[in-house]
Amino acid sequence: MSVHCGSDAVEQLLLALADDEFVASQRYAEWVTVGPTMEEDNVLSSIAQDEMGHARLWYEFLEDDQSLDAIGYNRRPDERRNSVLVETEHTDFADTIVINFLYDTAEQQLLETLCAGAHEAIARRANTILTEEIFHREHAEQWLARLVSTAEGRHRLRNAFERLLPRSADLFSFEPAITNQSAELIGIPFDELRDQWFKTVDETIDSLPIEVSDGALAAAGSPPEHNGRTGGHTADLTQLLDSIHAENLPKDHPASGYHA
């Protein structure tokens, strides 16, 4: 199914949102069989499937020239527009929960503005995705509240925030072609959305019994060191994409175009 959505700026924004979902999904999926408990393993797989479904909903707006598989699987790292936050390797379960919290908070805000937007087909899909996002935020909140119940948990959660807050700085740093059209796209400037996101993040961290450094928090609200929104990705994305693309796939396999 191909859906039309009008302007280039809209398409570029949807591509960034879709790439977020696609890449986040791949990282969640890495927990399959190694989740902290069997039940949590199933939950993370389920969230991974949700995110892949969401990526599909947005990629469908962009599939005029290429198949969905080609858009999702065959694009090189520099062609992707996801935030570097979601491509980051999960080295600890605390990383997963912090990414889950930082990313899904931002996504909720972006989707809510899209829902209020003028484009009906986009608003409808944003609304569909938002319904599933309620559980994703619940998941992050439940775990944040529980990981702090031991000294080890607090230590590991703090480390995850220190590592990941700077990598969330590009969440709202879209290309000028998108930010110049913010009034038409989402009704408010992206900087204002970032401020709302930062406030929520700051308040949540403040409510937890952990000490996150001012430097890490400040980095989240500063211009990004790596900006995935303009294609400036980290080695983590290359590692991720390489890990899902065998070099010896048959030529007619949908994902074989990555190495072509």
Add this chain to the structure above:
Amino acid sequence: MTDNTMQAFEVFVQWQRGESHKHTITVTASDTKMALSLAKRNVDVRNEPVSIWVMPQNAIGRTTADDATLTPTIDREYRNVSWYAETGGSP
């Protein structure tokens, strides 16, 4: 909220409105809220459950498998409804 230990929770799912909750799975969690969250994605959500109950396994009273008081020892077959002829709906 949680004392950082995990325990088993039994999960009961109402699959259809008006039907009783049916025991479906067991999840391991630190507390009731977390057990509910885990249950939400561990039962088959594609079958659209109506509501979910969880309760700590150790809060459920139970009989033993060989509880003699569960089965009468003298023949009471005469009390079974199957001995009455069907009336076809009229009294």
